[in-house]
Amino acid sequence: MVHFSDSLSRLLAELQKLPGVGEKTALRLAFHLLKSPDNAAALADSLRDVMSRVRFCSVCFGITEDDPCRFCSEARDDGAICVVEEPQDLLAVERTRAFRGRYHVLQGALSPLNGVTPDRLRVAELMKRLEGGGVREVVIATNFSVEGEATALYLARMIKPLGVRVTRLAHGIPLGSDLEFVDAATVQRALEGRSEL
Amino acid sequence: MVHFSDSLSRLLAELQKLPGVGEKTALRLAFHLLKSPDNAAALADSLRDVMSRVRFCSVCFGITEDDPCRFCSEARDDGAICVVEEPQDLLAVERTRAFRGRYHVLQGALSPLNGVTPDRLRVAELMKRLEGGGVREVVIATNFSVEGEATALYLARMIKPLGVRVTRLAHGIPLGSDLEFVDAATVQRALEGRSEL
Numbered sequence: 001m002v003h004f005s006d007s008l009s010r011l012l013a014e015l016q017k018l019p020g021v022g023e024k025t026a027l028r029l030a031f032h033l034l035k036s037p038d039n040a041a042a043l044a045d046s047l048r049d050v051m052s053r054v055r056f057c058s059v060c061f062g063i064t065e066d067d068p069c070r071f072c073s074e075a076r077d078d079g080a081i082c083v084v085e086e087p088q089d090l091l092a093v094e095r096t097r098a099f100r101g102r103y104h105v106l107q108g109a110l111s112p113l114n115g116v117t118p119d120r121l122r123v124a125e126l127m128k129r130l131e132g133g134g135v136r137e138v139v140i141a142t143n144f145s146v147e148g149e150a151t152a153l154y155l156a157r158m159i160k161p162l163g164v165r166v167t168r169l170a171h172g173i174p175l176g177s178d179l180e181f182v183d184a185a186t187v188q189r190a191l192e193g194r195s196e197l
Numbered sequence: 198m199v200h201f202s203d204s205l206s207r208l209l210a211e212l213q214k215l216p217g218v219g220e221k222t223a224l225r226l227a228f229h230l231l232k233s234p235d236n237a238a239a240l241a242d243s244l245r246d247v248m249s250r251v252r253f254c255s256v257c258f259g260i261t262e263d264d265p266c267r268f269c270s271e272a273r274d275d276g277a278i279c280v281v282e283e284p285q286d287l288l289a290v291e292r293t294r295a296f297r298g299r300y301h302v303l304q305g306a307l308s309p310l311n312g313v314t315p316d317r318l319r320v321a322e323l324m325k326r327l328e329g330g331g332v333r334e335v336v337i338a339t340n341f342s343v344e345g346e347a348t349a350l351y352l353a354r355m356i357k358p359l360g361v362r363v364t365r366l367a368h369g370i371p372l373g374s375d376l377e378f379v380d381a382a383t384v385q386r387a388l389e390g391r392s393e394l
Contacts, residue, residue: 005262007243007250014240019229020222031285032216033244034260040248043211046204047241050227051234053204063231065202088228 059129061105061122063087077101082139083126083155085109085148093141101139104129109147110154116147118154126155130162137165144171256326258302258319260284274298279336280323280352282306282345290338298336301326306344307351313344315351323352327359334362341368 004012008030015026033040056062057069064070071090080101084090090103106121118124129135138159142148156166171189173182182190201209205227212223230237253259254266261267268287277298281287287300303318315321326332335356339345353363368386370379379387 005251007247007262008260011240011243011247014236014243017233017236017240018226020225025217027285027288028217029215030247031260031283034247034251034284036214037248039211039214040244043208043214044241044244044248046208046211047230047237047244050204050208050231051237051241054202054231063205063228065204086228087231088224091224 056105056107060090060103061107061125062090062103071103078134079136080139081126081129081135081137082141084141085143085151089141089143099139101137106142106151109142109145109151111147111150121151123155123158127158130159130164135164137167140166140168144169253302253304257287257300258304258322259287259300268300275331276333277336278323278326278332278334279338281338282340282348286338286340296336298334303339303348306339306342306348308344308347318348320352320355324355327356327361332361334364337363337365341366 011030011033012023012026015021015029016023021029033043053065054063055065055067057064057067057072059068059072062069062071066073071094077100080099081104082090082093082099082101083104083106084093085106085108087105090105093099093103104122104126106123106126108116108121110116110118110121130138138155140152140155142151142155152168156168159166170193171186172193173179173186173190179187208227208230209220209223212218212226213220218226230240250262251260252262252264254261254264254269256265256269259266259268263270268291274297277296278301279287279290279296279298280301280303281290282303282305284302287302290296290300301319301323303320303323305313305318307313307315307318327335335352337349337352339348339352349365353365356363367390368383369390370376370383370387376384
């Protein structure tokens, strides 16, 4: 491998820590930044800026500049809480404009083999919010992965005894899909969840 | 679209200026960085560090921390200069270990429609190096794009009158290729360039 200067090697190493960025992409990004010093400076500044301003909301544990965050402070339905794994999942739900309740970000999903037990997630904080009363439904919107499903089942078992309704996003065929290309397990779930026309 | 905090919006905008980074990738990168503040700080630092240390070599216009760069100062064949478009192209040639001469980085390719005329490239600087004498061959390794080919022809016309040999990297079938999947123009060039076995 060609030897790079120390500072460039360090930048390449840092870039390769980003998701989806390997050696070639890191090189491409680095050379792009070297060619546009203004962009590189602006990127460095804005990274520092974000890291100094953005924090976790003390109520829902989403990300925010103001604590509590917009979703926790604006007028919304206090009777429903949508539970997601990560802040970006919160945005995915919010984008639909179909949910007007509050949110709770677990900051991960249960994965005992990787050391992610309930105490590593924001589960205790969620239970505390529910114990305060006034919540009639918890919509669990964790991912439909093994970890996300396990987390959903775990939460349902924790929450139901409180007399709160626990719901889960529907499984089914994605909009615009060609049935023949949808995996069998999804079609099966869609069948099980079929509704009257 | 969901409204982000100002600092996060700015970071997303900066990330989207990177090649190959759209809205979704920018979000993914940003949330990754938010989850690992140490990486974000290290990335910001190393960007600043690179930008303050790395400069263009005053001889070949590649990138370097020390001027002149390693390729221009170490013991090499002064009789051959390989001309490339960008610093990363220099590395692509260097990686082969098959060229032991000097380099010259044009910092682009001719593209009159986009306002890239010869005076926007490091052509004058190349001609000056050649006028110094002692160079017997210029290997043109610009890209095999319309712009790269035009640049190669332009340079050949400029350099040949100096009595310097001008060569171009060979066209042909890439190693390991299945002939049936190689485009016709490449196969034609490979035929034209065929050699005795």
